[in-house]
Amino acid sequence: xxxxxxxxxxxxxxPSADPNAxxxxxxxxxxxxxxxxxxxxxxxxxxxxxxxxxxxxxxELAGRQVNPLFMSYPxxxxxxxxxxxxxxxxxxxxxxxxxxxxxxFVVSSAFGICVGLAIGRYRTVExxxxxxxxxxxxxxxxxxxxxxxxxxxxxxQAKLFIVFIMTLFPVLINTSAGVRNVPAQLIExxxxxxxxxxxxxxxxxLPSALPYMMTGLRLGIGRAIxxxxxxxxxxxxxxxxxxxxxxxxxxxxxxxxxxxxVLMLLxxxxxxxxxxxxxxxxxxxxxQGD
Amino acid sequence: xxxxRKVKLAVQNVSKTFRVRGTMGESDSLLPVLRNLSFDVxxxxxxxxxxxxxCGKTTLLRIVQGLIRLDAGTIRVDGNAVGVxxxxxxxxxxxxxxxxxxxxxxxxxFGLELxxxxxxxxxxxxxxxxxxxxxxxxxxxxxxxxxGGMQQRVNLARAMAIDPAILLMDEPxxxxxxxxxxVLQRELxxxxxxxxxxxxxxxxxxDEAIYLSNRVIVLGAKPGRIKKIIEIPxxxxxxxxxQMRGEPEFQRIRAExxxxxRNTPASAAVAA
Ligand SMILES: Nc1ncnc2c1ncn2[C@@H]1O[C@H](COP(=O)(O)OP(=O)(O)O)[C@@H](O)[C@H]1O
Ligand SMILES: [Mg+2]
Numbered sequence: 148x149x150x151x152x153x154x155x156x157x158x159x160x161x162p163s164a165d166p167n168a169x170x171x172x173x174x175x176x177x178x179x180x181x182x183x184x185x186x187x188x189x190x191x192x193x194x195x196x197x198x199x200x201x202x203x204x205x206x207e208l209a210g211r212q213v214n215p216l217f218m219s220y221p222x223x224x225x226x227x228x229x230x231x232x233x234x235x236x237x238x239x240x241x242x243x244x245x246x247x248x249x250x251x252f253v254v255s256s257a258f259g260i261c262v263g264l265a266i267g268r269y270r271t272v273e274x275x276x277x278x279x280x281x282x283x284x285x286x287x288x289x290x291x292x293x294x295x296x297x298x299x300x301x302x303x304q305a306k307l308f309i310v311f312i313m314t315l316f317p318v319l320i321n322t323s324a325g326v327r328n329v330p331a332q333l334i335e336x337x338x339x340x341x342x343x344x345x346x347x348x349x350x351x352x353l354p355s356a357l358p359y360m361m362t363g364l365r366l367g368i369g370r371a372i373x374x375x376x377x378x379x380x381x382x383x384x385x386x387x388x389x390x391x392x393x394x395x396x397x398x399x400x401x402x403x404x405x406x407x408x409v410l411m412l413l414x415x416x417x418x419x420x421x422x423x424x425x426x427x428x429x430x431x432x433x434x435q436g437d
Numbered sequence: 438x439x440x441x442r443k444v445k446l447a448v449q450n451v452s453k454t455f456r457v458r459g460t461m462g463e464s465d466s467l468l469p470v471l472r473n474l475s476f477d478v479x480x481x482x483x484x485x486x487x488x489x490x491x492c493g494k495t496t497l498l499r500i501v502q503g504l505i506r507l508d509a510g511t512i513r514v515d516g517n518a519v520g521v522x523x524x525x526x527x528x529x530x531x532x533x534x535x536x537x538x539x540x541x542x543x544x545x546x547f548g549l550e551l552x553x554x555x556x557x558x559x560x561x562x563x564x565x566x567x568x569x570x571x572x573x574x575x576x577x578x579x580x581x582x583x584x585g586g587m588q589q590r591v592n593l594a595r596a597m598a599i600d601p602a603i604l605l606m607d608e609p610x611x612x613x614x615x616x617x618x619x620v621l622q623r624e625l626x627x628x629x630x631x632x633x634x635x636x637x638x639x640x641x642x643x644d645e646a647i648y649l650s651n652r653v654i655v656l657g658a659k660p661g662r663i664k665k666i667i668e669i670p671x672x673x674x675x676x677x678x679x680q681m682r683g684e685p686e687f688q689r690i691r692a693e694x695x696x697x698x699r700n701t702p703a704s705a706a707v708a709a
Binding site for chain 2: 330332333335336338339340341342346350351354355357429
């Protein structure tokens with residue numbers, strides 16, 4: 148009946164979890180199996196730093212050989228950045244962009260989560276809406292920018308709408324997927340314990356779908372930044388997008404790189420923030436190792 | 438014999454037929470799963486339902502819990518007819534259905550939260566129960582940090598927390614390894630004795646049924662019906678299972694159950 152053979156424990160693992168097994172001897176093994184992801188080794192960190200350093204040096208050396216009209220290099224970009232920061236131009240542009248980005252993202256996320264919850268939970272809502280969502284999600288939304296300017300003009304509203312519509316679908320689709328993927332036995336648990344619909348929603352569906360929602364937000368923030376730049380290029384020219392266009396037109400490539408870098412940093416910072424929130428809100432997922 | 442004792446659960450003439458959706462243009466077919474089952478469970482008793490896989494044990498338990506509507510018959514808990522889920526019955530699921538985002542303690546408090554029990558009271562109750570099931574040291578651990586056996590202890594404590602009239606347990610130890618299962622069977626007897634619980638226990642393991650129960654209900658299959666209700670003549674202070682297996686009485690009952698479950702001629706069922 149019990150013909151399963153127990154696999155041989157690897158040498159580096161403590162031979163037995165039974166405390167009596169080692170009670171007599173006081174030998175402490177120098178390697179104990181650790182739980183959780185392997186710690187990032189120092190070597191990895193140094194290699195990464197070296198790689199960054201080498202790429203920057205290489206760029207600097209190569210960039211100086213090229214006509215500054217086409218390409219710039221780190222030291223020139225840094226000088227331009229100092230100038231743009233000192234004049235307050237960069238700060239003002241960043242603030243303007245952030246306003247569009249954050250308002251659009253927050254409104255869109257709130258809306259997307261609510262609709263996503265309803266779609267995931269109720270078959271009828273899903274049937275009524277899935278075709279339009281799939282169609283819009285498949286449409287490259289940049290294509291509707293001219294239409295948006297017709298509806299909303301060139302001002303703040305148009306920009307908000309573009310960020311909104313870009314953010315919406317990843318948030319909405321992930322949220323509804325999260326609701327649909329709530330394990331059936333957890334819903335059954337709620338039913339067995341006579342939870343009402345609201346309790347099932349708040350105590351089972353919502354926490355279970357939370358990691359999916361956070362993934363939606365993480366994808367959404369990336370698209371929101373794209374939407375923001377697109378809006379700044381194609382509606383009233385403002386913010387970081389305006390800086391890019393302005394210095395592009397002036398053939399000041401070094402200065403043009405500054406807002407591009409800021410966008411990159413913004414993207415990284417916001418994704419990391421959402422990821423941090425994800426680990427904080429749903430620690431059980433992080434510890435399981437996703 | 439025990440007619441003077443209080444009936445906690447009364448199952449009367451329960452029948453259930455599933456309608457199975459036909460595939461590829463076939464018409465729907467009817468699958469009779471339970472036919473005319475009647476039995477009582479008395480206070481402080483452990484009654485096991487045993488029968489081969491697919492004979493309708495889970496279906497019966499889910500009907501008692503109110504998760505499945507019955508076609509005919511009545512279910513009474515403490516004398517009151519029930520048809521929908523209620524916290525007068527505590528369900529212990531087969532696989533761990535712990536909420537992964539809650540600690541052991543928070544999982545135990547789940548049912549109490551649903552009834553709006555205040556936080557302090559919940560905390561006291563859950564700690565007391567986790568202590569009872571032997572998990573006083575792990576109250577703040579998440580399910581994925583617990584072994585399968587520990588998870589089932591939490592599962593049991595969660596069902597007990599709402600103080601149900603009866604605990605319904607659906608093969609709660611079947612996914613555990615043999616040693617852990619024996620430990621938990623022993624633990625269940627201890628907990629049942631300490632907390633005076635009434636339990637309806639589903640299993641397909643003959644030894645488990647005999648070891649745990651005051652009575653064993655042997656079900657026949659297709660459709661599920663009661664073949665015999667067997668009194669287990671061992672007192673509450675039972676030796677450990679390996680020791681019990683050696684007793685002639687144990688072996689006799691085991692053989693009888695085995696015959697009943699295996700296709701014995703219909704005449705054997707009539708004898709019940
Ligand atoms: N919801 C359902 N719809 C149709 N048939 C079902 C359903 N649930 C269970 N059955 C069938 O009823 C029979 C009894 O199942 P079950 O109660 O799970 O048996 P057991 O727990 O004794 O193994 C099986 O043949 C199963 O396929
Ligand atoms: Mg079953």
